[in-house]
Amino acid sequence: MKNTIFKSFKFTFSLMLTVMLCLSFSTITNAASVKDIPVKKTISADITGDGKADKILITTTMDDDFRVKKLKVMVNKKTAFSKNCTDSGINYITAKYTKMTNKNEFIQLMGIGDNDYIVLNQIYKYNNTSKKLYSVSKLDNTACEIVSAKKNRLTLHHGEQPAETGWLTWKMSYKFRNNKFVLTNATTSTVKSTIGYSRKDSYSKLFRKNIFVTAKKLRFYNGKKLAFTVPKGKQVTLKKLTLSKGNIYLQFQYGKKTGWISVNNKNYDFESPYFKKVNSRLAG
Numbered sequence: 001m002k003n004t005i006f007k008s009f010k011f012t013f014s015l016m017l018t019v020m021l022c023l024s025f026s027t028i029t030n031a032a033s034v035k036d037i038p039v040k041k042t043i044s045a046d047i048t049g050d051g052k053a054d055k056i057l058i059t060t061t062m063d064d065d066f067r068v069k070k071l072k073v074m075v076n077k078k079t080a081f082s083k084n085c086t087d088s089g090i091n092y093i094t095a096k097y098t099k100m101t102n103k104n105e106f107i108q109l110m111g112i113g114d115n116d117y118i119v120l121n122q123i124y125k126y127n128n129t130s131k132k133l134y135s136v137s138k139l140d141n142t143a144c145e146i147v148s149a150k151k152n153r154l155t156l157h158h159g160e161q162p163a164e165t166g167w168l169t170w171k172m173s174y175k176f177r178n179n180k181f182v183l184t185n186a187t188t189s190t191v192k193s194t195i196g197y198s199r200k201d202s203y204s205k206l207f208r209k210n211i212f213v214t215a216k217k218l219r220f221y222n223g224k225k226l227a228f229t230v231p232k233g234k235q236v237t238l239k240k241l242t243l244s245k246g247n248i249y250l251q252f253q254y255g256k257k258t259g260w261i262s263v264n265n266k267n268y269d270f271e272s273p274y275f276k277k278v279n280s281r282l283a284g
Contacts, residue, residue: 162263220259227259
């Protein structure tokens with residue numbers, strides 16, 4: 001009798017454990033995720049959209065100057081992507097695998113050059129007909145990478161060095177629609193100044209708080225209308241960033257007022273900077 005009860009318990013426990021493991025595996029498989037893909041190391045992840053793990057391998061061939069000469073992505077031991085990188089100045093490759101849903105999985109490839117300059121940056125999707133990866137982004141040489149994924153949204157961490165402010169970082173969310181990534185909102189309050197961490201002075205403390213000190217009289221706008229003018233030597237606080245037609249606009253607060261300026265201006269005069277102590281912190 002005891003043996004019968006024990007066998008029954010053992011069978012029931014084993015069945016429950018099997019069900020739990022299956023449920024757990026199903027949850028892991030279907031969940032949105034982001035993970036790094038080490039170069040020259042095979043990982044298992046679904047990139048073909050059939051819900052089954054594929055073998056993904058990224059390899060690089062180096063030239064005599066230890067720069068990347070050729071980049072290749074293998075999916076299930078077949079070449080899905082190949083790029084000749086000769087004379088492109090790429091020192092190394094970083095890659096990320098991202099899954100939003102079973103039908104929307106992506107690989108981001110980034111080629112890094114001297115001074116961490118981004119030479120290559122694209123997000124790719126797998127085509128089951130051609131068995132090849134194709135680009136679904138227009139990141140080009142911008143400094144941004146995927147940091148998180150949800151079923152209906154992808155978040156990228158961006159970086160840019162406008163001459164007017166120095167390095168800034170921010171996050172923006174994208175939806176995958178009509179086979180391309182579309183911004184959910186072109187304005188973000190996540191923008192941060194990063195030029196206050198290399199030195200220990202009073203200005204660094206301000207930069208870490210997104211505070212800039214005007215180096216001359218500056219005008220801030222709301223649309224085409226002048227919002228206010230700030231005299232030289234006054235503190236303004238960076239609050240928001242917006243993207244419009246490839247241009248970057250920054251919102252600053254002065255007292256209780258807020259207004260915008262454009263940055264990355266082609267005719268920017270370094271001899272007449274917008275803000276104090278920024279020029280000496282510019283990289284490159």
